[in-house]
Amino acid sequence: MKKKLLLFSLFAATVFTASAQDAPKADPPLVISGSVDTYFKYDFSKHRDPSTGYSNIGTSFANEQNSISIGMIDLGLKKKVGKAAFVGELAFGPRGQYQSVPNSPNGDSFHIQNLYVSYDLTDKFTLTGGYMGTFIGYEVISPVGNFNYSTSYLFTNGPFQNAGLKGTYVFSDKASLMAGIFQDSWNSYQSTFDVSSFGAQLFLSPVKGWTAYLNVITGSVSGTEFDITTAYQITDAFKFGVNAATWSAPHDGGGFSGVALYPQIAASSTVSFGLRGEYFKYKDGGPSVKAFTLTSNIKAGPLTVIPEVRLDRWNTDEFFKDSDGFATKKASQFVLAAVYAF
Amino acid sequence: MDGYLYFMKKLLFSAALLLLIQTAWAQKDLQVDENNRFVYYEVVDKPGVSTDTLFQRGMVFAKKAGKSTAPNSITTKGKFTVYASSLASKKDAGEISYVLTIDTKDQKYRYKFGTFIFKPYRFDRYGSMSAVPGVEIDLERMASKYGQKDTESYLTQAAEYCKATAANLKMYMDRAQIAKKADAPKKVATENW
Numbered sequence: 001m002k003k004k005l006l007l008f009s010l011f012a013a014t015v016f017t018a019s020a021q022d023a024p025k026a027d028p029p030l031v032i033s034g035s036v037d038t039y040f041k042y043d044f045s046k047h048r049d050p051s052t053g054y055s056n057i058g059t060s061f062a063n064e065q066n067s068i069s070i071g072m073i074d075l076g077l078k079k080k081v082g083k084a085a086f087v088g089e090l091a092f093g094p095r096g097q098y099q100s101v102p103n104s105p106n107g108d109s110f111h112i113q114n115l116y117v118s119y120d121l122t123d124k125f126t127l128t129g130g131y132m133g134t135f136i137g138y139e140v141i142s143p144v145g146n147f148n149y150s151t152s153y154l155f156t157n158g159p160f161q162n163a164g165l166k167g168t169y170v171f172s173d174k175a176s177l178m179a180g181i182f183q184d185s186w187n188s189y190q191s192t193f194d195v196s197s198f199g200a201q202l203f204l205s206p207v208k209g210w211t212a213y214l215n216v217i218t219g220s221v222s223g224t225e226f227d228i229t230t231a232y233q234i235t236d237a238f239k240f241g242v243n244a245a246t247w248s249a250p251h252d253g254g255g256f257s258g259v260a261l262y263p264q265i266a267a268s269s270t271v272s273f274g275l276r277g278e279y280f281k282y283k284d285g286g287p288s289v290k291a292f293t294l295t296s297n298i299k300a301g302p303l304t305v306i307p308e309v310r311l312d313r314w315n316t317d318e319f320f321k322d323s324d325g326f327a328t329k330k331a332s333q334f335v336l337a338a339v340y341a342f
Numbered sequence: 343m344d345g346y347l348y349f350m351k352k353l354l355f356s357a358a359l360l361l362l363i364q365t366a367w368a369q370k371d372l373q374v375d376e377n378n379r380f381v382y383y384e385v386v387d388k389p390g391v392s393t394d395t396l397f398q399r400g401m402v403f404a405k406k407a408g409k410s411t412a413p414n415s416i417t418t419k420g421k422f423t424v425y426a427s428s429l430a431s432k433k434d435a436g437e438i439s440y441v442l443t444i445d446t447k448d449q450k451y452r453y454k455f456g457t458f459i460f461k462p463y464r465f466d467r468y469g470s471m472s473a474v475p476g477v478e479i480d481l482e483r484m485a486s487k488y489g490q491k492d493t494e495s496y497l498t499q500a501a502e503y504c505k506a507t508a509a510n511l512k513m514y515m516d517r518a519q520i521a522k523k524a525d526a527p528k529k530v531a532t533e534n535w
Contacts, residue, residue, distance in 0.1 A: 028423065032431040033465055076469040089469030114469035133467035140467040211475035233476030269487055341465065342433075 037071035039337035056331035072096030089114035138243035153280035159186035382504035403514035434471035
């Protein structure tokens with residue numbers, strides 16, 4: 001009897017021990033994420049282009065005058081099994097289609113923002129290939145990734161996507177280096193001639209809270225852009241960002257340069273304010289513009305409400321119209337956007 | 343009949359005792375130390391095993407995790423991803439880094455997971471979730487930024503990760519046999535029978 005009791009106890013102990021030791025490492029789940037965004041925009045000059053319905057300040061998105069408009073439905077899929085991963089990101093709506101991605105030769109949109117695969121050759125080195133959002137610049141296409149709803153001139157004039165093959169080596173959490181070969185044309189599903197652009201990014205985090213990206217992309221078709229993107233979370237409440245870039249078109253065909261500053265302050269856990277001050281100039285004696293954007297982010301869980309006012313002033317009157325339809329150097333607008341991230 | 347009842351009582355008592363021990367081993371929640379910091383902590387008795395032996399076994403575990411230090415005390419760092427429930431699936435909400443300290447003495451050792459720091463993720467330009475640069479939050483302050491529900495979910499995931507890692511550590515400290523690859527199927531000759 002005692003023997004049976006002892007045997008049962010040992011058996012049970014083994015079962016319990018085995019269950020405690022069984023802790024297999026599972027692959028991360030399939031991740032479905034994305035956003036939807038919608039907005040109202042009003043240009044204080046009331047100018048409205050009769051053919052497009054656009055107002056004065058024509059950056060990448062949110063261009064319609066006195067209109068409740070849609071941005072996009074953005075859907076991202078990501079899955080990693082072992083060392084191999086894929087990302088597919090689709091977007092539907094003006095922001096996610098003709099305003100940010102190229103069309104096929106017959107005009108259809110593929111709706112693809114990102115489509116690539118990656119493989120971790122080692123713990124520190126990853127190869128990634130496919131069609132990817134650009135590594136250049138401070139602002140991005142997705143409204144979730146930007147503090148301001150309207151975009152900067154640096155963003156509008158830089159690349160949106162760079163298809164290619166890149167390798168990323170992570171030295172530590174303070175430094176990494178990416179280098180790769182990319183399509184000769186920016187924002188294109190296929191090359192114009194070949195895959196002959198070279199791109200690189202050096203990531204540094206010298207102190208806690210400070211990140212800096214030094215970027216370059218150069219090629220005979222799309223020219224050469226040098227870009228610095230840096231941000232410092234100085235305190236829990238205050239963050240300061242800077243983006244500076246210069247682009248030269250191939251064959252001395254001009255270019256642009258600019259700098260944008262992004263001070264942001266969190267008034268509470270749900271309300272933040274940010275100011276973007278930008279100076280942008282076309283090279284070779286081209287026009288220049290100063291743009292000031294004051295934005296607030298008001299968060300309610302996954303929903304962010306973004307009220308924003310913006311004032312742009314060019315050194316020429318060729319771009320804007322006043323309320324009477326006459327050329328003017330300055331324009332101002334109000335935007336109220338809502339972005340739901342999931 | 344009396345003998346049968348006596349046997350059943352002893353059987354039930356043994357089972358209950360084993361269940362209690364197993365539950366005590368498998369701590370579900372994080373604890374709070376003297377400095378009001380979250381930790382996952384346990385002292386484990388190892389009768390008959392010396393300090394040096396336990397230290398060497400701990401070093402084998404720590405080398406696998408990538409770090410090691412001073413005599414009789416091992417410090418290693420790690421991190422793990424925590425997830426939030428999204429509309430249609432789980433989503434990477436962020437990562438939690440930690441420091442694991444293993445101290446050894448004669449016939450016992452202790453381990454402590456602590457210094458938990460949360461780095462939130464957000465949707466990045468590559469259609470993936472990645473850490474928000476420059477943002478780090480001590481686990482103790484999470485409730486003030488992320489609300490009770492999300493904080494409890496992340497704390498639970500942190501405790502589950504610590505429990506699983508601690509179980510792995512114990513295997514090394516016990517020098518329990520690591521699971522081998524499954525043996526190849528046995529070949530049989532079917533022609534001659």
